[in-house]
Amino acid sequence: MGRGSEMVGDEIVLRVENIHKRYKDQEVLKGVTFEVRRGETKVIAGPSGAGKSTLLRCINLLTKPDKGRVWLEGVELTDPETNINKMRQKIGFVFQEFNLFHHLTALENVMIGLTKVKKLPKDVARKKAEEALLTVHITEDLWHKYPAQLSGGQKQRVAIARALAMDPVIILYDEPTSALDPQLVGEVLRVMEELARKGVTGLVVTHEIGFALEVADEILFMYGGRILERGPPREVVFSPKHEVTRKFFENITKLYGGK
Amino acid sequence: MDPVWWEYIPYILQGAIWTFTLVGGGLALGFAIGVPVAMGQKYGPTWLKAVLDAYVWFFRGTPLVVLLFLFYWGVFPVLLGIKLDALTTSIIVLGLRSGAYQSQIFRGALNSVDEGQMLAARALGMTKWQAITNIILPQALRIAIPGWTNEYAIILKDSAICFTLGVIEILTRTRYVVISTGEALGPFLFAGILYIIFTYGGTKVFNIIYEKYHIPGLVGKGV
Ligand SMILES: Nc1ncnc2c1ncn2[C@@H]1O[C@H](COP(=O)(O)OP(=O)(O)OP(=O)(O)O)[C@@H](O)[C@H]1O
Numbered sequence A: 001m002g003r004g005s006e007m008v009g010d011e012i013v014l015r016v017e018n019i020h021k022r023y024k025d026q027e028v029l030k031g032v033t034f035e036v037r038r039g040e041t042k043v044i045a046g047p048s049g050a051g052k053s054t055l056l057r058c059i060n061l062l063t064k065p066d067k068g069r070v071w072l073e074g075v076e077l078t079d080p081e082t083n084i085n086k087m088r089q090k091i092g093f094v095f096q097e098f099n100l101f102h103h104l105t106a107l108e109n110v111m112i113g114l115t116k117v118k119k120l121p122k123d124v125a126r127k128k129a130e131e132a133l134l135t136v137h138i139t140e141d142l143w144h145k146y147p148a149q150l151s152g153g154q155k156q157r158v159a160i161a162r163a164l165a166m167d168p169v170i171i172l173y174d175e176p177t178s179a180l181d182p183q184l185v186g187e188v189l190r191v192m193e194e195l196a197r198k199g200v201t202g203l204v205v206t207h208e209i210g211f212a213l214e215v216a217d218e219i220l221f222m223y224g225g226r227i228l229e230r231g232p233p234r235e236v237v238f239s240p241k242h243e244v245t246r247k248f249f250e251n252i253t254k255l256y257g258g259k
Numbered sequence B: 001m002d003p004v005w006w007e008y009i010p011y012i013l014q015g016a017i018w019t020f021t022l023v024g025g026g027l028a029l030g031f032a033i034g035v036p037v038a039m040g041q042k043y044g045p046t047w048l049k050a051v052l053d054a055y056v057w058f059f060r061g062t063p064l065v066v067l068l069f070l071f072y073w074g075v076f077p078v079l080l081g082i083k084l085d086a087l088t089t090s091i092i093v094l095g096l097r098s099g100a101y102q103s104q105i106f107r108g109a110l111n112s113v114d115e116g117q118m119l120a121a122r123a124l125g126m127t128k129w130q131a132i133t134n135i136i137l138p139q140a141l142r143i144a145i146p147g148w149t150n151e152y153a154i155i156l157k158d159s160a161i162c163f164t165l166g167v168i169e170i171l172t173r174t175r176y177v178v179i180s181t182g183e184a185l186g187p188f189l190f191a192g193i194l195y196i197i198f199t200y201g202g203t204k205v206f207n208i209i210y211e212k213y214h215i216p217g218l219v220g221k222g223v
């Protein structure tokens, strides 16, 4: 059980119900249901093509699910009446490829959501952005650098700060360390762990078993567009119910060196 | 005794004012047309794309001199029933044509901004319009500056064709000088060198603008 668990309340902040998604003749998501409680860190793992990224994008409707419903703090995102732009402000999204805005400095990257979307005054936004950057250990000397002038680990931490500064209800991470050089993975995982410990709710697609074992409250193992099994990290990783799950974590552990 | 041609150099040089009116007007109008056309072609509904494609295709596929005649004697007086002078007509035609070319420059620049930028902007809660104006366009415009510099050089040279409508720009004046002095080599060579200087100088100015707005690492993919 993740050590963040003492922060977890009973309140469900994200509810995903029976999500289906099909691309042409390929059914990518075949009915996915789960929920995330406030303060919780949930890890989604599973082989390539299982539908993990599609699932995350269906949550903030970057991709429209064909069927199924999503609620954030009781508001149904999939309701066509819901102002999705307003709701997306509350859902942080951290991409594998960072997707920092190339033409903005680190500080401006974090500020732009606050000024343009939340319409905060510049000085308030700036203060908030600086706080968020410090939280992810991006020090002042880096604030005025452009993304191309930052290392991969720094970029991803700025991207996390960009999400964090919006005061999101939950942050979705899609393989946040997969594009990083191995020696830079640690600094990003450490920041994510610190946020989890502070009670920032997170839904993390990752193959970092160490992170899952240390931080996650639950692992969802996805296979073929479904959640094949779920449970406490140790259980799912070390004594899974299904053979495919066992194989998957065995291979991952070999590849990444589990703890 | 006939006057010698170089006594007319100030007269030819005054044509530069007209040339730059044509170039500046054409480029500006082309920019005002090209950016929205590119946005419509990339983000607009299918019917709009078809209309814009037709516009681009028409103005890129027709020789400039034909466009000038068509608009000066056809479209404006006959079709629209308005009388426009040669300079105004020329600027509008150069602008419409440059808009077609510039839209392709900007479309390429928009396409070279990677998809992840739009995704990240939308994920923050920006509307599509906010994402385009705050994130995509500022990058695309920077990426487009080299292509735009090229467009300046092209429109500068194309502006000479407006002599056919009698706009008293550099070439028109040069021809007057040739006719009244009977000398061809000197005046035309002078005009040619003027165009080279303006091409070179203008390109330099745009390079300075490019450097000023350049952001490390911001190069569109495939540009
Ligand atoms: N926009 C799309 N159009 C068509 N097919 C898609 C699209 N997006 C995803 N797919 C397909 O859906 C399936 C699931 O993709 P998804 O990216 O969700 O998997 P994943 O679990 O995130 O895999 P990975 O670990 O490789 O990131 C894949 O087979 C993929 O080819």
Ligand SMILES: [Mg+2]
Binding pocket: A052, A053, A054, A174, A175
């Ligand atoms: Mg994925």
